[in-house]
Amino acid sequence: MMPKILHDATDPMFAEKATVIETKDLTKEFGSFTAVNAVTLSVNAGEIFGLIGPNGAGKSTLIKMLTTLLHPTRGQASIAGIDLFADPAQIRARIGYVPQLVSADGNLTGYENLLMSARLYDIPHAEREDVIADALARVELSDAKDRLVQHYSGGMIRRLEIAQAMLHKPAVLFLDEPTVGLDPVARHAVWQHLRDLRDDIGTTILLTTHQMDEADALCDRIGIMHAGRLDSVDTPAALKSAIGPDATLDDVFAALTGHDLVAGGTLSNIRRERQSVRSHG
DSSP: OOOOOOOOTTOTTTTTSOEEEEEEEEEEEETTEEEEEEEEEEEETTOEEEEEOOTTSSHHHHHHHHTTSSOOSEEEEEETTEETTTOHHHHHHHEEEEOSSOOSOTTSBHHHHHHHHHHHTTOOHHHHHHHHHHHHHHTTOGGGTTSBGGGSOHHHHHHHHHHHHHTTOOSEEEEESTTTTOOHHHHHHHHHHHHHIIIIIOOEEEEEOSOHHHHHHHOSEEEEEETTEEEEEEOHHHHHHHHOTTOOHHHHHHHHHOOOOOOOOOGGGHHHHHHHTOTTO
């Protein structure tokens, strides 16, 4: 078993960056089952941070707590300097969330989905058209804005969902399995869009994924969850180096969790695939 790795906060790569997400001993219990067990984590401003781990590791449950969808059993957490327990409404105003399940309405057009989100985020009426037009352009959906979303491809749907979550320009974007069920071309398009959000707007991104190539290519740092605990946190390069000179993240995953990876699904099964990995994973 690979020894636990915890990132050194004095590393110059991260030392001067403000902490945007911070937890201490954050725990969620469902009766006698502990889904998230005393997780302590810091995510820096402008960072793309990935959580990997097998189904049931607690990744989705942790995100649901940080997005105020689940109330923690105990522990501490803050988002953008706001206490999770004291002011969840203020946290919701400062974050965006893209869940595993399809959240866009297939019976509405892309424009109508964004208009509905703009109203929910209380974006002033006079600003909505410009905000929506900018969001559509950013995710390259301007030409498809009047098409029903049920006729979008999986990649287009995911980009629309990210645009919905980013309309109010949140400080932090949470994504649960952002490319599950997508083909390679659509996956790479989503990756680039997330990089652009980080680089152009300064968005801090926390995502979960089962795909090791995604974590390796996209994330500045990775946290590995197993049985509800956060076992290791470091850069992909450092995690691989701790295993061996030719190690991959697949090797890191297997060494820390004892699990083999499960292949992903296809674009045509996007809704079913997102459902299959929800629960407490």
